[in-house]
Amino acid sequence: MSVGIAGYGVYIPKYRIKAEEIARVWGADAENIKKSLGIKEKAVAARDEDTITIAVEASKNALEMAKINPKDIRAIYVGSESHPYAVKPTAATLAEAIGATPELTAADYEFACKAGTAGLQNCIALVESNMIKYGLACGADTAQASPGDALEYTAACGGAAYIVGRKSDDTVAYFEGTFSYTTDTPDFWRREGQAYPRHGGRFTGGPAYFKHIVNAATGLMKKLGLSVNDFDYVVFHQPNAKFPLRAAKMLGIDAGKLKAGLLVSETGNFYSGSSLVGLAAILDVAEPNSRILCVSYGSGAGSDAFSIVVQDAIEEKRIERNVAYYLKRKVYIDYTTYLKLRRIVKGG
Amino acid sequence: MRVAIIGVGMTKFGEVWDKSYRQLFVEAGIEAIKDAGIDPNDIEAIYGGSMTPGQFINQEHVASLVADQAGLENIPAVRVEAACASGSLALRQAYLAIKAGEYDLVLVGGVEKMTDILTPQAVGALASAADQEWEGFYGVTFPGLYAMMARRHMYEYGTTEEQLAMVAVKNHHNGAKNPKAQFRFEITVDQVLNSPMVAEPLKLLDCSPITDGAAAVILANEKTAKEYTDTPIWILGSGHATDTIALHDRKSLTRLDATIIAAKQAYKQAKIKPKDVDIAEVHDCFTIAEIMAIEDLGFVGKGEGGKAVEEGMTSLNGELPVNTSGGLKACGHPVGATGVKQVVEIALQLRNEAGKRQVKDVEIGLTHNVGGSGGTAVVHIFSM
Amino acid sequence: MSVPRFWRGIPARYRLIGSKCKNCNEVYYPPRKVCPKCKKARMDEVKLKGRGKIETYTVIHVAPEGFEEQVPYVVAIVRLEEGPCLTTQIVDCEPEDIYIGMPVEACFRRINEDGEAGVIYYGLKFRPTE
Numbered sequence: 001m002s003v004g005i006a007g008y009g010v011y012i013p014k015y016r017i018k019a020e021e022i023a024r025v026w027g028a029d030a031e032n033i034k035k036s037l038g039i040k041e042k043a044v045a046a047r048d049e050d051t052i053t054i055a056v057e058a059s060k061n062a063l064e065m066a067k068i069n070p071k072d073i074r075a076i077y078v079g080s081e082s083h084p085y086a087v088k089p090t091a092a093t094l095a096e097a098i099g100a101t102p103e104l105t106a107a108d109y110e111f112a113c114k115a116g117t118a119g120l121q122n123c124i125a126l127v128e129s130n131m132i133k134y135g136l137a138c139g140a141d142t143a144q145a146s147p148g149d150a151l152e153y154t155a156a157c158g159g160a161a162y163i164v165g166r167k168s169d170d171t172v173a174y175f176e177g178t179f180s181y182t183t184d185t186p187d188f189w190r191r192e193g194q195a196y197p198r199h200g201g202r203f204t205g206g207p208a209y210f211k212h213i214v215n216a217a218t219g220l221m222k223k224l225g226l227s228v229n230d231f232d233y234v235v236f237h238q239p240n241a242k243f244p245l246r247a248a249k250m251l252g253i254d255a256g257k258l259k260a261g262l263l264v265s266e267t268g269n270f271y272s273g274s275s276l277v278g279l280a281a282i283l284d285v286a287e288p289n290s291r292i293l294c295v296s297y298g299s300g301a302g303s304d305a306f307s308i309v310v311q312d313a314i315e316e317k318r319i320e321r322n323v324a325y326y327l328k329r330k331v332y333i334d335y336t337t338y339l340k341l342r343r344i345v346k347g348g
Numbered sequence: 349m350r351v352a353i354i355g356v357g358m359t360k361f362g363e364v365w366d367k368s369y370r371q372l373f374v375e376a377g378i379e380a381i382k383d384a385g386i387d388p389n390d391i392e393a394i395y396g397g398s399m400t401p402g403q404f405i406n407q408e409h410v411a412s413l414v415a416d417q418a419g420l421e422n423i424p425a426v427r428v429e430a431a432c433a434s435g436s437l438a439l440r441q442a443y444l445a446i447k448a449g450e451y452d453l454v455l456v457g458g459v460e461k462m463t464d465i466l467t468p469q470a471v472g473a474l475a476s477a478a479d480q481e482w483e484g485f486y487g488v489t490f491p492g493l494y495a496m497m498a499r500r501h502m503y504e505y506g507t508t509e510e511q512l513a514m515v516a517v518k519n520h521h522n523g524a525k526n527p528k529a530q531f532r533f534e535i536t537v538d539q540v541l542n543s544p545m546v547a548e549p550l551k552l553l554d555c556s557p558i559t560d561g562a563a564a565v566i567l568a569n570e571k572t573a574k575e576y577t578d579t580p581i582w583i584l585g586s587g588h589a590t591d592t593i594a595l596h597d598r599k600s601l602t603r604l605d606a607t608i609i610a611a612k613q614a615y616k617q618a619k620i621k622p623k624d625v626d627i628a629e630v631h632d633c634f635t636i637a638e639i640m641a642i643e644d645l646g647f648v649g650k651g652e653g654g655k656a657v658e659e660g661m662t663s664l665n666g667e668l669p670v671n672t673s674g675g676l677k678a679c680g681h682p683v684g685a686t687g688v689k690q691v692v693e694i695a696l697q698l699r700n701e702a703g704k705r706q707v708k709d710v711e712i713g714l715t716h717n718v719g720g721s722g723g724t725a726v727v728h729i730f731s732m
Numbered sequence: 733m734s735v736p737r738f739w740r741g742i743p744a745r746y747r748l749i750g751s752k753c754k755n756c757n758e759v760y761y762p763p764r765k766v767c768p769k770c771k772k773a774r775m776d777e778v779k780l781k782g783r784g785k786i787e788t789y790t791v792i793h794v795a796p797e798g799f800e801e802q803v804p805y806v807v808a809i810v811r812l813e814e815g816p817c818l819t820t821q822i823v824d825c826e827p828e829d830i831y832i833g834m835p836v837e838a839c840f841r842r843i844n845e846d847g848e849a850g851v852i853y854y855g856l857k858f859r860p861t862e
Contacts, residue, residue: 014824046823047802048841052854056840084852093854097746097840099779340801347801468797475796481741482762483819485733486843486855487792487799488807495790496809503788503832547807548791548827592768596809596817601788 003127004171004311005162006068006134009061009319010280011054012158012267012326015044017338019153025335026148037153038241042268044333045142045157047341051080052090054140054273056097058161062136063098065172065319066163070099073163074132076106077122079115079272080159081190081197082142083108094138112188113237114298115139116160116272121178121304123164134165139296141271146196147344154240156268158326160276172314173283173292176307179220181212188299204299205243213237213247213295216303220293224307228253231307232290235261235278237297239269253293260285266327272298279308281323288312351446352573352580353565353730355384356692361561361680362530369405369461370417376562376685377418377457384566385576391566392451394418394425395442397434397458398684403473405464414457431477432633433719434458435563435687436726440586442567452572458688459562470558474683477720479594491555491634493595493721495547498636500601502549505651507639509549513540514657515635516553516677522664523674525704530559530680554635559680563688565695581695584620584712585729587613593723602651604718606725607644611716615646618712618729622646625668625729626710627697629690631718632675638662641716642670645727664705672697672705687717687726698732733844738853745855748782748838750816751775761816782838783861784812791827798844810836810858824859837861 018041023030034040045054055078063070078090091106109115109122116139123135140159145151167174187208190197200208213236221227234257236244241264245255261278270277275296282292288310295305339345357379359372367375373396381388396414401407411425428438435458442454462470475484478493501507517537523529535553543552573580587610592598599605615621622645630645632638639653647668648656656662662670673679673693676686694713696702713730741762743749750761754774758767761780766773789808792799799805806822808830822830823841836858843855 046841048823048843048857050842050852053840053842060840096742097854099747468800471794472797479819480733481737484796485853486807486819486821486857487795487802487805488819489792489794489796491794492790492792492807496788496807499790500788500832545791545793547793550790594819596787596819601809 001128001175001177002167003124003164004167004174006165006171007062007066007163007317008161008280008283009058009065009321010158010160010277010323010326011057011061012043013045013049014329014331015046015333015341016041016330017044017333017335021335022152033153038265039153039268040265042154042156043158044338044341047343049157050084050142051082051140051159052084052093054142054157054159055090055094055138055161058138058140058159059094059098059136061319061321062161062163065317068134068163071103073100073134073136074104075123075126075135076100076104077109077119078138078140079109079111079117079119080139080141081110081112081115081271082144111302112298112300113271113274114296114302114304116276117296117304120162120164121180124175124178127164127166134163137162137164139272139276141273143269143271144196154264154269156270158267158270158277159273160280162276170313171311172317173308173310176309177220177224178304178306179216179223180302180304181216181219182302185301187301208299208301209239209243209297210247210250212301212303213297214250216305217251217293217295220305220307226307230291231257231293233260233282233286233292234258235275235282235292235294237275237295238262238264238278241265263323277323283310283314284318284322284324286310288314349447350570351443351583352568352570353691353695354568354573354577354580355380355386355566356695357383358528358563358689358692359561360528361559361682363463364560365463367560369401369407369459370413372461372560372562373414373457373459374417376459376564377455380455380564380566386453386566388420390453391420391423391455392453393442393445394420394423394455394457395428395438396425397428397438397687398460399429399431399434400473400476403476404470405461430724431719432631432683433687433717433724433726434684436690436715436717436728437588437687437724439565439688439691439728440588440726443583443586446567446569452569454567455564456567456688457562457564458685460682460684461560462558462682463560467558483594489547491547491550494634494636495550496595497601497640498549501636501640504602505654507654509541510537511654511658512554512635512639513537515632515638516540518657518663519632519671519675519677522672522705523678526674526679529674529678530557531674531678550634550636556633556676556681559682561680561682561685563685563692565688565691579699579732581698581730581732583728584731585614585618587611587727589613590724591722593720595721598722603640603644604722604725606722607641607716607718607727610725610727611645614727614729620712620729624712625714626712627672627694627707628668628670628714628716629673629693630670630716632671632677633681633718637718638670638675645714645716664707669707672702672707687715690715690717691728694730698730733853735851738851746840748780748856750778750780752778759814759816761812761818780812780814782856784810784836786822786830786832786834786836787811787817788832789822789830806830808858821857822859823857835861
C-alpha cells in the first residue's frame with residue numbers, strides 16, 4: 001500500500017457545558033458521573049453550526065496543510081450520525097464550499113461512530129487503485145442525546161478531515177494497512193424519524209465496543225505482522241475516558257500510548273469524529289517515524305483499524321489551528337442555553 | 349413654464365382599521381380636489397406613489413384601481429415606486445409631464461395600507477427596499493441598516509444617543525399639534541432612551557411606526573393654476589438621484605449621496621442656497637436619518653446635525669423648523685404617502701394654514717424624501 | 733429566499749467569488765456585470781480571501797421573520813482586504829467585545845432555513861481573527 005495523508009484538520013466548536021451543569025438540572029451526582037465516565041465537559045455547536053459547517057471548517061484546515069488545489073480532490077465522503085438532511089448529501093455542500101466541484105464523486109456514509117473511518121477506507125482504496133489523485137474523508141457529528149439520559153454527558157459536536165493521496169515525500173504520514181471487523185450487533189440504534197437513539201445499557205460493552213475494537217486491532221496486527229510493541233501511539237474510539245483504557249489493557253497496550261489522543265474528558269464524544277480527532281491530536285505531536293494504531297468503533301457494529309507511520313514532512317507542514325488550538329478556545333454555557341443551541345427547545 | 353400646487357388633502361394617519369387602501373386614497377383625493385376648487389373632470393392624469401401594495405394587500409396594477417375608484421373613467425394613471433420615496437417621485441414625474449406640456453392639470457397621490465398584515469410580515473415587506481440577496485438574506489433589518497449608520501456617525505462625529513432622542517422628542521412635540529398625525533402626544537428624552545432596543549443603538553422611539561394613510565395634491569401649469577387660486581405654491585426646484593441599493597456599497601456610511609446630489613439639483617434649479625430655506629420636511633424614518641438629512645441638505649456642516657438638534661435650531665420656534673408635521677416619527681409613515689404628505693405640510697405652512705404648528709414668515713419650503721437606506725432621494729423646493 | 737435564487741448565488745455565498753474589472757482592476761463583491769467606476773462590462777471572476785475589518789455594526793433585537801430565534805445577533809458591514817464591503821453576521825464573540833476596526837475572518841455557517849422541512853441556506857459569517 002502506498003497511500004499517505006496529504007493533510008488533515010479538525011474543528012471543535014467554542015461552547016462547552018460542564019458535567020456538573022447537566023447533573024444539576026437532572027438531580028444527578030456530578031462527582032460520581034465524572035468519575036465513572038471520566039468526563040468533565042463537552043463541546044456544543046452554536047445554533048448556526050452543524051455537521052456540514054464543522055466538516056467545511058475541518059476540511060479547510062486540512063487544505064491549508066495539504067496545500068493542494070481543491071479541484072484535485074476527486075472523491076469526498078462525509079461520515080456522520082447527524083447529517084443535516086436525511087436526503088441531500090453533506091458531501092455535496094462540503095465539495096461546493098471548498099471549491100472541489102464539479103468533477104468528483106461524493107457520498108455520505110452512515111455507520112454510527114465509524115462512518116468517518118469507513119469513508120477514509122474508501123478514499124485509501126481509490127488512491128491505491130489509481131482511480132483518483134486525492135480523496136477527502138470527514139467524520140463529523142453534532143450528536144443527539146435525549147435530555148436526562150446518561151449519553152447527555154458525552155454526546156458532543158466536532159469533526160476531522162483527512163486528505164489522502166499517493167504516499168510521497170510531501171505526505172505527513174502514510175498508511176501501512178487497514179483491517180475491519182463487522183457484525184450485526186444491536187448495541188445502540190436510532191430508528192428513522194426518532195429524535196434520539198436507544199442503547200442496550202451494559203450490552204454496549206463486552207459484546208459490542210470491546211469485541212470489535214479488540215478483534216479489529218488484533219486482525220490488523222496479524223495482517224501486517226506487527227505486535228502492540230511496534231506502536232508508539234494508540235487511539236481508539238472514545239465514548240468515554242474509561243472504555244479506551246480498558247480496551248488497551250485487554251490488548252496489553254501501555255496506557256501512556258493513549259494519552260496524546262485521549263481527548264474525551266475535555267471535549268465529549270465526537271461520534272463519527274471521535275477516533276479521527278483523536279488521531280489528529282496524535283499527529284499534532286508525534287515525531288517522524290512513529291507508528292500509530294487507530295481503531296474506530298461504530299455501533300451496529302464494526303471497527304476499522306489503521307496502522308499509520310509518521311513522515312518527516314509533518315514537521316514543517318503542521319498548522320496553527322491544531323487540536324490544542326481548539327481545546328483552548330472555549331466559552332461555558334448553562335443548560336438552558338444548551339437546550340436552545342441544540343434546538344431541543346424552539347419557537348412555534 | 350412654472351408648475352404649482354393648487355390643492356392639498358390627506359387622511360388621518362394611523363392604524364386605520366376601518367378604511368381600506370381604496371377608501372384611503374379616495375378620501376385624500378376628494379379633499380385635494382375640494383381644496384383646489386376644481387371640477388374632477390378637468391384632471392388629465394393621475395400619478396400615484398405606493399411602495400408595495402403587492403406585499404401589503406396582495407394588489408398590483410393599482411394605477412388602474414385608483415383611476416377606477418376615483419371615478420375618473422379612462423384617465424391615464426401611473427403608479428410610481430421608489431420604496432419610501434415613491435410619493436415624492438410620483439410628484440416629480442407629474443411635474444415633468446406638466447413641464448413638458450403634456451398635461452395642464454394632474455392629481456398626485458400617495459397611499460399605503462400597512463396594517464392588514466401582521467407586523468413581522470410588514471417589517472419583511474419594508475425590508476424589500478434593501479438588497480434582498482446581500483443584505484436581507486443575512487438577517488439585517490431597516491432599523492439595523494440605519495443603526496449601522498448611527499453607530500458610524502457616533503464614531504466619526506461624536507453624535508450621542510441623547511441627540512438622536514431629541515429628534516423624536518421634537519417631532520412628537522410638533523405632531524401633538526397636527527390633527528392628522530398618528531401620535532399626538534409629547535415624549536421625553538428619557539422615554540426614548542428607555543424604550544425597548546430594536547437594533548443598537550436605535551430604540552423603539554427612534555423608529556417611525558407602521559401606518560396607514562393617504563395624501564394628495566393637485567398640480568397645475570402656471571396658466572391653469574392662476575385660473576383657480578390666488579395662492580399657488582410654486583415648485584421652484586426638483587431634484588432626484590439614486591445611489592447603490594446596498595448600504596455596504598456606499599462611498600460613505602455617514603451621509604446619503606443621493607440626498608446631497610438631489611438637493612444640489614433642486615437648489616440650482618431654484619437658484620437658492622440652503623440658508624434660504626425657511627422650513628423643511630425631511631425623511632426621519634429613524635432619528636439618525638433626520639440628523640444626517642440636515643447635514644446632507646446643507647443646513648449645517650458635516651457632523652453637526654446632532655448639535656443643531658440639541659441647540660434647538662430645527663425646533664418649531666427655531667431658526668429652521670424641521671418636520672413641523674411631526675415627521676415620519678410622529679405623523680406616521682404610510683410609506684408611499686409620506687412624500688406627498690410632506691408637500692401637503694409645506695403647502696399649508698406657506699399658505700399660513702398650519703394652525704397650531706404654523707411657523708411665521710415662511711417663504712421657501714423644502715421636502716426631502718428617501719427610498720430605502722438611501723438608494724433614492726427626491727428633493728423639492730416650494731415657494732408662495 | 734427561493735431555491736433557484738439561492739443556488740445561483742452559491743459561488744459568491746460559499747466561496748466569496750467576486751468580480752474584477754478587466755479595465756480598471758477594481759474589485760467588487762458580490763459579483764456584478766458592469767463596473768460603476770469605468771462603466772465597462774468586462775469582468776473576471778476573482779476569489780476573495782475572506783479577511784477584513786469591521787466598518788460598523790449593530791445588534792439586532794427585533795428580527796425579521798425567520799430570524800427570531802437568533803436574537804440577539806450582530807450584523808456588521810465588513811471591509812474585505814481586497815477593497816469591497818459586505819453585510820454579514822459576526823459570530824463567536826460577545827457583542828460587547830466588538831469594535832469598529834476589529835479584524836475578522838470568514839467562516840461557513842447556517843444562515844437560515846425554510847422551516848423544519850425546507851431547504852437549509854448556508855453561507856459565510858465572520859468571526860474575530862485571533
